[in-house]
Amino acid sequence: MIPRREFLQVSAVAGTALLGACAARAVPKGRTPVSLWFSYGGTNREVLESLVQRFNDGQTRDFVQAVYQGDYFEGLAKLRTAIAAQCAPVLSHVVGEVVPYLAEAGVLEPLADYPGLRELDLIPELGQERTWTSGGARPLCALPFNRSTPIAYLNGDLFAQAGLEAPRDWAELRAVAKRLTEPTAGGRFGFGCPINWWFWVALVGQAGGSLVAEDGRISLGDQAGVAALALWQELVRGGLMKPPPGRDYNAWEQCNQDFLSGRVAMIWSSTAFLKYLEAHASFKLIAAPLPAGSKRAVPTGGTFWIVLRSAPSAEKAAAARFLRFMHEPEQVITWATRTGYIPVTRTAVRTLEQRGYYASHPNDRVALDQLSVAEPWPWSVDLFRIQREIVQPRLESAVIEQRDASAILSEARALALEPT
């Protein structure tokens, strides 16, 4: 039993440490606070927090307080609730699909007039300009942060043993998946991919379609949408592809674990997981571009910085200074090289090339090169609703229950046109 005096001493030390920790997070006197809500765990969280620390230590004017708020969707729910409750942070980051909705709802601060933000030398495909159709013609309200594309990850050892190379088109994808599948007890799937909207959009683009037709009609890719679903159905039915259990990011995580454990030979995932997979793979990991259907195409993904219009002016100005800092080459490079996300400025890419980084890290180059076939998202306030409520549940249904792809997409199109 601990003596009473000792217990009190330990409690006093623990209490003092706790108070000290709290004090460390408090805003120093005379500095403008910037509340930042973010949605990363693991390494990404560590890197972001180190960059915030770098900013806070490097000047005495502003102080960023970064608070973790769960994954993208949990963070977004909290953000929208906080906006309604008028207690939103100054700064946050959200998935691209939701930016048009937030912008049209009038809750985002226009950023172009803050010093230096209009002049950032962003890679156009990663900035507002080309992430959305006619994004450059709209008021600047979102700046790229962690941007990505889907890429293929290959188990290099298995591919070398089988004398295979990364599939370049859908026919090769089928053949490679078949070759690497072992349909035995404790066997292996040739291919794994979360049944997720983002990868389906990639397939739709590769099949020559787009979510919105040229006349503005929500088409969900029409025949290309069906072809994309049919490919997944065929691979799953043939036992060549493992649709991971779980939904949203749980399925992504499961897919990564299947790959790392050797239960799946090749997966599609985000470039965001590059450093994590490289660090944990017990085999040679090869990153490769996605194969072509009738053409090559990928969507971009990840999140954008947003400043909330409701915040006090001084804090919004401080947030803008933080954003400028985050787009300086050293911060962009730190973020990209430690996480796997794509560097968002041209200067950062040039610097990395000059340093020979891509020559020694060819996997990091894959997503960057894929930007040449990146397709913009439609600027639609309904995009997020269509993604979460209409398409995503039907993708699962079509692939797992093997329902008719054409009928299920017709149903989705009809629902997408219904008033909210």
Add this chain to the structure above:
Amino acid sequence: MKPSRAADPYWMLLPTLLLLFVFFVFPLGKLVELSLFSWDLLTPAHYVGLANYRSLWRSGELWQTFSTTLSMSMAVVLGSMSAGLGLALLLDRPGRFAAFVRSAVFSAYIVSWVSVGLLFLWLLDADSGILAGAWRALAPGRAPHWLADPALAPWAVAAVTIWKITGYALVIFLAGLQDMPQSVLEAAQLDGASTARRFASVTWPLLRPTTLFVATTSLIASFQLFDVVRVMTQGGPVRSTTVFVYAIYEQLFLDLRVGRASAEAVVFFGILLLLTGAQFLLFRDQESG
């Protein structure tokens, strides 16, 4: 005792009534009001009448959620009650071993739902889980994907829930057994009744109030399943484990459809009210009978 002034009881009830109004009546009224609006928290709410209810009904979502919840709840109630009663009959005896097993079974009940969900995610993993290993030892080929197959996932989640709450049923049934007049059981034994006959004619009828209590409380608790679904399946695959509380959470916090989530919550409240009413009637009949 008669109050000296007629208004006195009402003054005394006022603090409780105030709390009830603030934390129950007002939120409930607000919930019903919100169910008549379309609102995403960001743009202004607009009145849509009963459209949220109609939409839930027409899309089949309400029925699907109700049938999923009901079938999983029935499995949970029947499974946990059978296991709880069986274990109670086996463990209703003195001795250290029986006490240890009783404690072990009940210990699952006090473990957090999230921990249980994570534990079973690992146990039920179709590739590296213990169950998959056992399956492969007995049958060739790949083990079923218990959590990825819409036909299996609801029963897998129900089985985990049964494992978790059987300890509760066990304790209540044990209390019922130990409260039973021993003279009646001894009289039946003296009359030469077999073990099965004693159970069917004496123990089971005398356990009826206990059974009703366990059944209704387990049913209401299983209707409120959330944590284990959130951790293990997130309502999938293909909404096969989307129970009522998860559906409300999804509508409200992921899709931000405040009106539709409120309509679903109102319907859910109505169902729980019916269940509570049924429980009340059953117990009243029991007491009067």
